[in-house]
Amino acid sequence: MSDDNSGTASWSMRGLKRWLNTAPETRDELIKLVQDSHQFLEPDTVDMLEGVLDLPATQVREIMTPRPQVEGVREHDTLGDIMDMIMETNHSRYPVFDSQDDDAVIGILLAKDLIPLLVNTIRQEEGVDTSFRLKSLVRQPLYISETARSDTLLRSLQRTQVHMAVVVDEFGNMVGVVTMEDLLEEIVGDIVDEHDDFDEDSDIxxxxLHPEKPNTWIVQASTLIEDCNEELHTNFDDTDVDTMGGLVMQELGYVGDLEGEQVVTQGWNISILDVEGRFIKLLELTPVAEDLYNED
Incomplete structure (x- = not known):
């Protein structure tokens, strides 16, 4: 049996050498080479190689957590408020927002940096430390453009030795956050830790489907347009915006009292079900009758 295995291995190595005989000259050729390598490499290895090669073509905004979904703390929150947030969300890092501006990030708080304070509080048996100052604990934020390449983000995170960056648009406004884990998931797939709810993290x-209305779907506003197109066989345009919420905002053309607003596009009626401030959270999608849609 060992001889058979040895023969198979030798054949594979000869085949691999012939396969690599012509070096790829372009990125597309290299990607094609990796995609054709299933006969020599494990599927997971091929997927990871494809993920690495895709990083330069992936913009930060495609992998970030958009602003409406960002969970953070405020500069003047008490230690008790912050601990409640940590217990509820179980993240290891939180953007710290200016108390006067919900979109201005003054730094990043690492949950582990609170441990010395908690230990001192327990030892002194004096309850919550009234001298607590969050600003003294936050770390300098790293800012990255939403249009930056993911490989640029990776180098920036490595250089600054941080694991979270604040994503800004062309005007310097915060539009989300992105982490080292987001980058790794582009390479190795979804990473589910001990605190994650698998169902909540599932793209599906x-x-x-709407539980009461026929032929109607409830869609999170943060859903990528390309995912919606694939799942519902729609043809929404993602040239200028990436998410379904962004599509609705583009169609409306203004920011006002959004809840209950509707748009009709590409044969679908899209209603806004839930908003938080000026951010859309939930949408309802229903196909429009073809004859009604063609009246326009």
Missing amino acids: NNII
């Missing part, structure tokens, strides 16, 4: 739950 971004689009669900």
Whole structure:
């Protein structure tokens, strides 16, 4: 049996050498080479190689957590408020917002940096430390453009030795956050830790059938347009915006009292079900009758 294995291995090595005989000259040729390597490499290895090669073509805004979904703390929050947030969300890092501006980030708080304070509080048996100052604990934020390449983000995170960056648009406004984990998931796939709810993290739950209305779907506004197109066989345009919420905002053309507003595009009626401030959270999608849609 060992001889058979040895023969198979030798054949594979000869085949691999012939396969690599012509070096790829372009990125597309290299990607094609990797995609054709299933006969020599494990599927997971091929997927990871493709993920690495895709990084330069992936913009930060495609992998970030958009602003409406960012969970953070305020500069003047008490230690008790912050601990409640940590217990509820179980993240290891939080952007710290200016108390006067919900979109201005003054730094990043690492949950582990609170441990010395908690230990001192327990030892002194004096309850919450009234001298607590959050600003003294936050770390300098790293800012990255939403249009930056993901490989640029990776180098920036490595250089600054941080694991979270604040994503800004062309005007310097915060539009989300992105982490080292987001980058790794582009390479190795979804990473689910001990605190993650698998069902909540599943992409399929971004689009669900309405429990009461026929032929109607409830869609999270953060859902990528390309995912919606694939799941519902729609043809929404993602040239200028990436998410379904962004598509609705583009169609409306203004920011006002959004809840209950509707748009009709590409044969679908899209209603806004839920908003938080000026951010859309939940949408309802229903196909429009073809004859009604063609009246326009």
